[in-house]
Amino acid sequence: MNNFTASEAKMQFGELLSQAMREPVSITKNGRPKAVMMSWENYSQIEALKVQHLRATLARSVEQAERGELYNTDEVFSPLTADELAKARE
Template sequence: MVKFTTNSYNRHSSHFVLFYGVLLMEIIPAQLAKNQFGDLLMKAQREPVQISKHGKRVAVVISPDEYDQFTQLKLQNLKSILAESIEQAERGELHHIDDVFAPLTSNEIEG
């Protein structure tokens, strides 16, 4: 991954993450995100926007549609894992319960 900085890095300038010349997402310092929240929301409708604080990633803002797609992919992945686990159990290949539920969040387990 290659980073390209638009200005010298400070809390008032954004920069971009490039991968082989393809723009992946804009990185915006938290202070700038706070000061330009409306613009941040508009950008997030078009592409993910990463928020950094003290040079570390703290959040990624995405559109509701992108979030829905992401959660759908997670659900499909979970269903695939569970289907494989059922097939393994039917073949007598059992796993410890902690290994089965490790990929799940508490909301997915309870919900």
Template sequence: MHTLTANEAKTQFGDMLLKVQREPVQINRNGKPVAVVVSVKDYQQLEAMKLQLLQAKIQRGRSESDAGLTVDGDTFFNDLMEQYKE
């Protein structure tokens, strides 16, 4: 992943837009990561993956619910976000 400072991202915005077509670009401010810029294609793929994971969790939850195994909402979404991070 390419990394830019916030100032570089501002002054090299056009170049950054070209870079994100190849790979995500991390933006750092004061040496700390604050954002990641991705292409529309990558963003759409991430959103589609999140939807698939959510649908799979819902389907699994229905099966578990039918079997008497349930999980609370906080646990469900925490598990979902952990899978998303991987």
């Protein structure tokens, strides 16, 4: 994955866009990754995978409920870390 600093991305936006059409490009600020720029096609594929995963999870949940395998909220969310739970609330 190619990398641009935020300053480079601002000054060389055309090149950034050109590269992002071929593969995702990381954008850093103060030496830390802050964003990724990618083609619309790549983004659409990722979003489709997220929806597919959500549907599969929901289908499994319905099947479990139909078998009487019910869980309370604490059991469901206990594998998540505090950071993951905080992000889910955002």
